[in-house]
Amino acid sequence: MICSLLLFLKFFTTPEEAIDYFNQKRCVDGKALVLPSQIRYVKYFERTLTHFNGEVQPGRRCMLRGFRLHKCPYWVRPSITISDHSGILFTTRKHPKTKDLMPEDFWINAPKKGIVVFALPGEPGLAELVGDFKIHFHDRQGDFF
Known part of the structure; x- marks a missing residue:
């Protein structure tokens, strides 16, 4: 600052x-x-x-389609919450395709060891993002960002 x-x-x-x-x-x-x-x-x-003469420009819109975690221990399969300043944009705890599943059930093991993938097949994406946002991962041991 x-x-x-x-x-x-x-x-x-x-x-x-x-x-x-x-x-x-x-x-x-x-x-x-x-x-x-x-x-x-x-x-x-x-x-x-x-x-930009000190003026904050509008953010570029993008679609978050999924996550790929590298070097992820086999026991870590977190729930996900994506939020911005206006509130929650996506959470696996409330999405119709994931709310009734345990986190270990919606993460997919990639062919390479230590890589896990999360995406929703048939969906255009998880959330449309503009500007600042936060991705919050939670598992049984606690929260991490």
Whole structure:
């Protein structure tokens, strides 16, 4: 957030300069902002400032057709909930094709070991997505995102 503010206030012209400055001032080792997702969002914000004059553009619509989990332990077969700011878009707990099934029954083992797939045959997709959304996986041991 601070790096984005530095860009917004025009202290720096590039995300790299703002991130370097923040890292130097925030931590002794210079590794305050290192996660790729954090760096990516500072770059998104800079692009919004330069190309769109600071206005948030409408999100691109896309259809989520399914999931493929790689290196998934054989005992993990989660339920899924997809939501956005307005509420729940899809949940396996209430969908007519999955609500009466146990989670292990609607995940399909792919031919490769450690890969499981979830999709609804005959459906155009699970949910139409625009903008920010959250995918919430839940299983017997707890929730994970």
